[in-house]
Amino acid sequence: MMQSRFAPNRRQSRLLGFLTLAVCALASPIPAALAEDAEAPRDEFFWLGEMNKATAVINTEEGLLDLSLAPSIAKALQTVIDDGSKQGADRPRTVITFEPLLIEAGGQEVTLLHAGRSSQDMHATYRAAILRQDLLALAEQLHTTTRTLVDVARTNADTIVPNYTNGVAAQPNSYGHMLLGHAAGFLRDAERLHEAYARIDRSPMGTTVLNGTSWPLDRERMADYLGFATIVDNAYDASQISSMEQPVEVSGVVTTIALHTGNFVEDVMTQYAQTRPWILLEEGGGNTYVSSSMPQKRNPGLLNGTRSAASNALTLAMGPIFQTHNITPGMSDPKDVADNSAMVEAVIDTLARLDRVLKALKINPDRALQELNSDWTASQELADRLMREHGLPFREGHHFASEIVTFARANDMGPLDFPYAEAKRIYAETMAGTDHSEDLPLSEDAFRATLDPVAIVKNRATIGGPQPSEMTRMLAAADEALLAQETWIETRTTRIDDSLERLDKDFQALLTGSAEDKG
Numbered sequence: 001m002m003q004s005r006f007a008p009n010r011r012q013s014r015l016l017g018f019l020t021l022a023v024c025a026l027a028s029p030i031p032a033a034l035a036e037d038a039e040a041p042r043d044e045f046f047w048l049g050e051m052n053k054a055t056a057v058i059n060t061e062e063g064l065l066d067l068s069l070a071p072s073i074a075k076a077l078q079t080v081i082d083d084g085s086k087q088g089a090d091r092p093r094t095v096i097t098f099e100p101l102l103i104e105a106g107g108q109e110v111t112l113l114h115a116g117r118s119s120q121d122m123h124a125t126y127r128a129a130i131l132r133q134d135l136l137a138l139a140e141q142l143h144t145t146t147r148t149l150v151d152v153a154r155t156n157a158d159t160i161v162p163n164y165t166n167g168v169a170a171q172p173n174s175y176g177h178m179l180l181g182h183a184a185g186f187l188r189d190a191e192r193l194h195e196a197y198a199r200i201d202r203s204p205m206g207t208t209v210l211n212g213t214s215w216p217l218d219r220e221r222m223a224d225y226l227g228f229a230t231i232v233d234n235a236y237d238a239s240q241i242s243s244m245e246q247p248v249e250v251s252g253v254v255t256t257i258a259l260h261t262g263n264f265v266e267d268v269m270t271q272y273a274q275t276r277p278w279i280l281l282e283e284g285g286g287n288t289y290v291s292s293s294m295p296q297k298r299n300p301g302l303l304n305g306t307r308s309a310a311s312n313a314l315t316l317a318m319g320p321i322f323q324t325h326n327i328t329p330g331m332s333d334p335k336d337v338a339d340n341s342a343m344v345e346a347v348i349d350t351l352a353r354l355d356r357v358l359k360a361l362k363i364n365p366d367r368a369l370q371e372l373n374s375d376w377t378a379s380q381e382l383a384d385r386l387m388r389e390h391g392l393p394f395r396e397g398h399h400f401a402s403e404i405v406t407f408a409r410a411n412d413m414g415p416l417d418f419p420y421a422e423a424k425r426i427y428a429e430t431m432a433g434t435d436h437s438e439d440l441p442l443s444e445d446a447f448r449a450t451l452d453p454v455a456i457v458k459n460r461a462t463i464g465g466p467q468p469s470e471m472t473r474m475l476a477a478a479d480e481a482l483l484a485q486e487t488w489i490e491t492r493t494t495r496i497d498d499s500l501e502r503l504d505k506d507f508q509a510l511l512t513g514s515a516e517d518k519g
Contacts, residue, residue, distance in 0.1 A: 040084075042133055044337060045091035047126035047226075048098045049081045050500065051205060053507040054225040055113050058218050060510060065112055073113060074511040076106025093337075095119035116208060116215030120330075124204040124239040129226060130337055131246055134344040135197050135253075136493055138351075139190065142257065143485045145351040146186045148358045150478045153179035157471045160454050161278060161368040162377055164270065169377050172453030175363060177466035180474050185260045187481050192256060194488060196249045201492070203228035204238035210330070211235050225503040227496030240330035247320035247340045254347045258313040261354050265307045268357070272300055278368035279361060287360045302360060306353040313346040372453040373416050376405045385450050390441045400430045415451040420444040 040046055056074050059065040065073070080101045084091045092098045096119060102110040157176035162169045203223035206213070212235045223231045232238040271277035281287040281300050291297035320343070323334040334340075372378070382404070383397030403426050408418055428438035442450065449455055460467045464474070 042130070043091060044093035044126050044130070045084050045098070047129050048092070048095065048122065049077070049084075050226060050503065051122055051125060051222075052077050052102075052113055054222050054503055055117070057503070057506045057510055058221050058225070059113070059115070062216070062218055064115060064215060064217075069109055069112065070510050071513045073106055073110050074507065076102055076110050077113075078511055079105040095122050116206070116213035116217050118208040120209045120239040121204045121207045123335075124207075124243040125226065127243060127335055127337055127340075128200050128202070128204065128228075128246065131250060131340060131344075132197065132200050133496070134341050135193060135200065135250065136489060138253075138344050138348055139193055139197075139485065139489050141348045141351045141355075142186060142190055142193065143482060143489065145355045145358070146183055146190070146478075146485075147482055148355050149179055149183045149186065150475065150482065152358050152361065153177075153183065153478075154475050156363060157468070157475070159363055159365050159368070160372065160457055161363070161365075162372050162375075164267070167270070169371070169375050171377050171380065172372050172456055174457050174466035174471065175368075176471060176475075177457075180471075180478060182260065182264050183478055186257070187478070189253065189257045189260065190481075190485050192253050196246075196253055197492070198229070199242070199249065200246050201229045202232045202242070203230070204232045204243065207232065207235035207238040210238075210240050225499055225506075227499035229495075244324050244329065244331070244334055247334050247343075248324055250340065251317040251320045251343060254313055254317040254343055257347050258310040258317065258350055261310040261350050262307055262314075264354065265303050265310070265357070268361070269300070269303055269307075272303075276367060278364045278371055280364075281357070282360045282362050285360070287356075302353065302357055306350065306357055309346065309350040309353050313343070313350050316343040316346050319343065369453065374414050376408065376415060378415060378451045378453050378456055379405055381450050381456050382447075385446075386441070392436060392441075396430070396434065396436065400427055403430055418451075420447055423447055 053074075056065065056070060056077065060067055060070040080098070083089055083101070092101065099111065099114070102113070153176040155176070156179065157174060159175040160172055161175045161178070163171055163173040163178060203219065203226055205222045205226065206217040206219035219231045223229075232242055268279060271279050280298075281302055283298055287302045288298045288300055291299060316339075319339060320334040327333055379401040380398075382401040383392075383394055386392040386397040386400070387394045404418070404423060407422065407426060408414065413419075424440045427440040431438045440447075457466045458468065460470075464470060
């Protein structure tokens with residue numbers, strides 16, 4: 001299992017604070033150490049600090065900031081960062097609330113850092129940075145849930161169950177094959193996430209309001225220090241266009257994940273309307289609960305909660321779209337960090353719940369096969385086999401199979417007990433007046449074998465089918481895709497962490513006065 005290397009998000013930070021206070025109440029010497037060692041969240045305050053650190057280092061080395069002033073300015077900045085990192089301290093989220101703290105710590109000379117900058121590009125930068133880390137957290141949970149989905153598919157590669165279309169039992173299938181179909185959807189969600197990430201992983205810093213600055217700022221180095229892959233090329237685009245579309249693009253990723261989750265949950269939920277389902281949740285452990293009035297009921301609380309979580313994520317995903325609609329470029333309406341992070345956190349929660357669902361599924365293969373044999377989900381194979389082996393046009397074979405089903409249902413017959421003599425009679429009547437023989441070309445053994453759902457699944461021949469050879473191939477492909485996802489997450493997380501570590505090292509050198517003038 002891949003271990004998370006991400007900084008705490010808002011929810012995790014609140015939980016950490018609560019736990020720290022709880023420890024404080026139990027043992028006073030411990031919490032102080034906890035408060036000092038706890039990593040500060042990578043929120044707006046954090047990124048404002050990183051931008052200021054990078055500005056101090058770069059502008060000093062580029063000769064835009066006097067080397068003799070750099071240590072004192074760096075010290076003032078470090079003071080503000082340290083104060084904001086204390087337990088319960090205020091962490092300003094805007095440039096205009098952050099800068100007064102700098103001035104208080106280091107005097108007006110500190111504002112030399114603001115040369116060629118604006119709250120427009122600085123806020124656009126931390127919004128991109130935070131949305132970027134939210135996407136990495138989402139990518140990790142998506143990877144975890146898809147991994148579980150593929151593992152359950154592997155376990156059930158040979159489990160034969162009914163599949164449904166239009167809400168009606170349609171054809172027999174391998175349950176593992178069906179799950180791999182759902183996994184394919186989530187793997188595409190990962191592709192969409194990667195594409196969105198690439199467009200968000202661009203630094204707006206140095207574009208000021210919308211057309212740059214007369215200061216020759218090193219935008220590429222700034223992007224590198226902050227862990228961005230590149231810069232937003234057009235200064236107007238940086239904070240006026242791309243920063244508005246980013247939450248909308250992420251909302252699209254959130255939407256497809258939530259929809260895929262809801263589709264899966266509702267497919268499982270159809271079984272709960274049956275008196276003898278072939279798939280249920282393992283009882284207890286928060287998965288199910290007993291009705292308050294009807295003792296026979298085991299309500300699928302986990303499924304209901306997962307569906308509700310998906311609906312909540314979809315609701316939040318609509319926000320950026322409506323907020324961006326019919327406003328002029330650059331407006332702040334869709335840019336709220338808390339709202340956009342909440343949207344991503346909602347779908348992370350949805351995926352975590354789905355992961356629990358997948359691990360709690362209990363499948364009864366015998367009951368699934370019984371349901372298949374109690375209906376005519378294998379009837380299409382009659383038409384297929386007559387065409388494949390005996391040259392009968394598909395529509396003629398389809399008509400024959402349909403007449404068998406009509407007769408069987410009218411007489412309460414299933415595939416296992418349908419009289420072969422009746423099949424011969426119906427075939428003869430169906431072929432009467434055609435150019436085809438009225439003699440059914442299938443022996444009784446062949447007729448019975450054609451309606452065997454297990455044989456049907458094993459004998460599928462098309463690429464992407466549920467037959468064992470294709471299941472082996474598709475499971476291997478899913479494993480490969482998941483490994484690539486894991487590498488993708490690790491590579492981008494490491495790049496951000498390494499960049500910030502390098503920035504901190506260079507800033508510490510500036511702080512101690514050991515940095516050299518490279519301008």
